[in-house]
Structure formats: structure tokens, C-alpha cells
Amino acid sequence: MLTLAIDGKNYLLDLVERLGRAGIFLLMGLWRIVTPPYKLQPLIKQIYFIGSRSLLVIVVAGVFVGMVVALQFYDTLVRFGSVSLLGAAVGLSLMRELGPVITGLVIIGRAGSAICAEIGIMRNESQIDALECMAIDPYRYLIAPRLLAALISVPLLTAVFITVGIGGGYFVGVILFEVSPGSYFIGMYDAVLWQDIVMGATKSLVFGLIMIWVATAKGFFLHLDKSGVHGSEGVSKVTTDTVVLSSITMLFADYIVSSLIL
Amino acid sequence: MSEKKLQVLTGIFMVIGLICLSYLAIKLGELNLLGNERYPVIAKFTSASGLRVGAYVEAGGVRVGLVDKIEFDTDDYLAVVTMAIDNTVHIHEDAMASIRTAGIIGDKYVKITPGGLDYLEPGGEITETEPSINLEELISKYVFESGDKKK
Numbered sequence: 001m002l003t004l005a006i007d008g009k010n011y012l013l014d015l016v017e018r019l020g021r022a023g024i025f026l027l028m029g030l031w032r033i034v035t036p037p038y039k040l041q042p043l044i045k046q047i048y049f050i051g052s053r054s055l056l057v058i059v060v061a062g063v064f065v066g067m068v069v070a071l072q073f074y075d076t077l078v079r080f081g082s083v084s085l086l087g088a089a090v091g092l093s094l095m096r097e098l099g100p101v102i103t104g105l106v107i108i109g110r111a112g113s114a115i116c117a118e119i120g121i122m123r124n125e126s127q128i129d130a131l132e133c134m135a136i137d138p139y140r141y142l143i144a145p146r147l148l149a150a151l152i153s154v155p156l157l158t159a160v161f162i163t164v165g166i167g168g169g170y171f172v173g174v175i176l177f178e179v180s181p182g183s184y185f186i187g188m189y190d191a192v193l194w195q196d197i198v199m200g201a202t203k204s205l206v207f208g209l210i211m212i213w214v215a216t217a218k219g220f221f222l223h224l225d226k227s228g229v230h231g232s233e234g235v236s237k238v239t240t241d242t243v244v245l246s247s248i249t250m251l252f253a254d255y256i257v258s259s260l261i262l
Numbered sequence: 263m264s265e266k267k268l269q270v271l272t273g274i275f276m277v278i279g280l281i282c283l284s285y286l287a288i289k290l291g292e293l294n295l296l297g298n299e300r301y302p303v304i305a306k307f308t309s310a311s312g313l314r315v316g317a318y319v320e321a322g323g324v325r326v327g328l329v330d331k332i333e334f335d336t337d338d339y340l341a342v343v344t345m346a347i348d349n350t351v352h353i354h355e356d357a358m359a360s361i362r363t364a365g366i367i368g369d370k371y372v373k374i375t376p377g378g379l380d381y382l383e384p385g386g387e388i389t390e391t392e393p394s395i396n397l398e399e400l401i402s403k404y405v406f407e408s409g410d411k412k413k
Contacts, residue, residue: 041265044272052275091290156279163282189290193316197291 021224022217025143029216032137032144039145046149050111050212054157061106062161066168069093074177083177087184088191090169095196099162100203101254104211107154108246112215115146116242119219120235128220143216147209154208155201162200199261206257207250214246300327300346301384305359305372309393310341312370313361319345321374326351329372345372352381353388360392370394 073089119142122128131138166188173179218238223230229237310332319327327347335342347353356377363370374388382388 044269047275048268048272051279052271055275055278095286095290153275153279156276156283159282159286160279163285190316190318192290194291197287200286 021221022213025217025220026213028139029143029147029213032140033148037140039140042141042145043149046145047153049114050107050146050149051153051157054107054110054153055160057106057110058103058157058161059164061102062164063168063171065098065102065161066090066094066165066170067172069098069165070169070172074173074179083179084183084187085191086169086173086179087186087188090173090184091166091188091192092196094162094165094169095192095200096258097254099158099165100200100207101251103154103158103161103204104207104250105247107150107157107208108211108215108243108250111150112211112246113239113243115212116215116219117235117239119216120222120238123220123222124231124235138220143220146212146216150208150212151205154211155204158200158204195261199258202261203254203257206253210249210253211246214249215242218242218245299349301349302330303327303345303347303353303382303384303386303388305343305345305388305391306335306338306340307343307359307361307391307393308340309396310343310361311394311396312363313341313343313372313394314370317369318371319347319374320371321351321353321376326374343372353386355379355382355386356390357382357388358390358392359388361394363395363397 070086070090073086073093074083077083077085077089119128122142128138128142131141170181170184174181174184218241219235222234222238225234225238227237313329313332315329315332317329318325319329327345329343330346331342331344333342333344334340343359345359353374354377356379358375358377360373360375361370362373377390
């Protein structure tokens with residue numbers, strides 16, 4: 001049997017239990033997405049919260065990431081006399097790696113932590129028990145709209161990030177360093193293939209699912225936390241855990257998705 | 263916030279996101295929504311070493327298509343290269359396809375030398391081919407053979 005007990009606590013069994021709980025939680029949430037009745041109003045509210053409210057920070061992040069990628073690649077490529085590859089380098093690195101990952105990290109910080117704290121406080125104040133008392137399915141009312149909203153919003157935000165980043169790269173490459181605009185865009189259009197788009201899209205979907213899964217599950221199971229920290233301190237703890245765990249899981253998934261597609 | 267304002271703001275986000283997504287898919291991913299703008303042509307090479315999917319197909323130095331697929335034919339031990347040629351470009355039945363290198367260390371591309379007979383049907387095969395030139399083999403042949411002669 002599983003025996004890794006320290007101080008009378010079986011950590012291994014605890015880990016397996018938490019993984020199982022989170023897995024069942026995800027399946028319950030996803031099941032509510034595909035089965036009627038569909039709740040449109042909470043979904044719109046969550047898309048507004050995850051998507052629209054993040055738009056500005058994504059645009060600003062995208063411009064600067066695109067600019068710094070173009071700057072770095074320009075400086076590297078100019079040493080080999082291959083400045084015509086600038087567009088391809090910027091397009092590929094944004095599409096395959098930087099776009100999904102940086103968008104994911106920004107959304108974890110902006111929306112994931114807030115969602116975890118919100119649901120954690122609901123659990124703290126027994127609001128989730130109250131929903132169950134009123135025969136309102138908390139999975140359908142709280143979890144499914146957030147999961148679906150993330151699956152819709154994160155790929156769209158990633159697309160905005162990449163497009164704006166390409167624009168930022170254009171500004172640095174073409175306007176500041178006078179690379180020809182034709183070689184920037186044609187080089188990019190030639191180098192970026194359909195499979196790169198698929199890779200970027202897959203990553204953003206996976207990242208969106210992971211970050212909201214971790215955030216909602218951490219908040220939802222606040223009262224089951226084995227460390228015995230509850231109340232406002234418990235909310236602060238699970239929010240921190242959410243940001244750390246979802247970032248790490250996301251970067252781990254990034255490698256897995258890359259190696260599966262390449 | 264009123265419900266209408268929320269919906270409008272959400273709508274604006276969705277529209278911006280979808281515009282960006284379609285830009286990436288159509289411009290960068292070369293997604294063909296309006297039917298095929300290219301037709302396939304195959305050519306069998308004894309060596310397609312260094313050629314990659316997505317490499318250019320050039321005729322007279324002008325890009326006329328892309329390499330779509332590279333497979334190995336186990337029957338006659340040849341590399342089967344499927345190229346997607348622009349619809350506006352017709353290729354002769356007796357055209358020659360050769361794999362060339364852009365510059366000394368540049369990418370490999372397929373060069374089409376025009377022929378003079380009828381045009382190929384989509385899916386047709388260019389029978390006259392020239393494999394990729396292995397620069398290392400050429401150099402070593404030149405260096406070592408000329409060395410032998412001196413003896």
C-alpha cells in the first residue's frame with residue numbers, strides 16, 4: 001500500500017487523493033459545459049472578466065514582447081548578415097512559444113488569482129453550500145461558465161497578443177532598423193506554416209484549461225485543505241498556491257505539447 | 263454595470279480576438295477558405311536530402327509553389343516529393359525538377375526548368391528529375407581525387 005508517512009500524515013496518499021479530487025472536479029465541470037441547460041448570462045460575464053478586462057494588458061505586453069524579440073533577433077541576425085530572416089524569427093517565436101506562454105502567465109496573474117480568491121471566499125462564507133441548499137448546481141453555476149469562458153477567451157487573447165507582437169516587431173525591425181517591409185512580412189508568411197498555428201492554438205487551449213482548472217479547484221476545495229489553514233489566511237494561501245501551481249503546470253504542459261506536435 | 267454595456271464590451275473583445283485569429287490563420291497559416299489556389303504535382307528524386315516541407319518551388323527564379331509532402335517510396339527506393347503549384351502556373355510534361363541550394367549554406371528549394379510539351383494535369387508527375395547536390399561529396403571528391411593525381 002501507499003506508505004510514505006511523515007509525522008503521522010500520509011503525504012503520498014494525500015497527493016493521490018488531491019489529484020483524484022481535482023480530476024473528478026474537472027470532469028464534472030466539463031460535463032456541465034456539454035449538457036443542457038446552458039447558462040449564457042454567466043458565460044458572458046466570465047468572458048467579459050477573463051477576456052475583455054485583460055485585453056489592454058495583453059495589448060501592452062504584446063507590443064513590448066514583439067519589440068524586444070525583434071530587437072534581440074535583429075542584433076543576432078545582423079552579425080550573420082541574415083536580417084531578411086527577422087520576420088520569420090519574430091513570427092515563429094511569437095506563434096509557437098512566446099504568444100501562448102506569456103499570455104498564459106499574464107492571465108494567470110490577472111484572472112486566475114482573482115477567480116481562485118472569489119470562489120475561495122464563496123466557500124469560506126458557505127455560499128456554495130447555500131447554492132446546493134437551493135438546488136442550484138454549483139458546478140453548472142460557478143465552474144462550467146469559467147472553464148468555457150477561459151477556453152474561448154485565452155485563444156482569442158493569444159491571437160491578439162501575437163498579432164500585436166508582430167506589429168511591435170514591425171515597428172522595431174522595419175521603422176527603427178530599416179529592414180525592408182517586404183522581407184519582414186513575406187519571410188514571416190513563408191516561414192509560419194499551418195502546423196505552427198495549430199501548435200499555438202493547442203497550447204493556448206491547454207493553458208486556458210489548466211489555469212482555470214487549478215484556480216477553480218483550489219478555491220472550491222478550500223475547506224478540504226489538509227494544512228488546516230482556513231478563513232482569510234486560507235484564501236491567501238490557496239491564491240498563492242494557484243499562481244505557483246498553474247504557472248508550473250502550464251510550463252510543464254508547454255514542453256509536453258511541443259514535444260507531441262514536433 | 264448594466265447588462266447591455268457588459269454584453270457590448272464582451273462583444274468588442276470577441277470581435278477583436280476573432281479578427282486577430284483569422285488574420286493569423288489566413289495570412290500566416292495560409293488557410294484556404296476559397297477553394298484550392300494550388301494543385302499538386304509529384305516528382306521522384308534519388309535523393310531529397312536537406313529538402314524540407316514548406317520549401318519553395320521556383321521557376322525562373324520566381325516562387326511558383328511550395329513543397330507539400332516528402333515521402334519515401336519503398337517500391338523503387340525513391341524520395342517522392344509532392345509540390346503544391348499555384349493555379350496560374352502551368353508546368354510542362356517534360357519539365358525538369360531539380361533540388362538546388364540557395365547560396366552555399368542556404369535552404370534547399372526545387373527548381374523547375376520548363377519544357378515544351380503539353381501541360382501536366384493536377385496530380386501529374388514530373389519524370390525528369392535531378393537530385394540534391396551534396397556539396398560535401400563534391401568537395402571531397404575534388405580534393406581527394408586531385409590529391410591522388412599528384413602522386
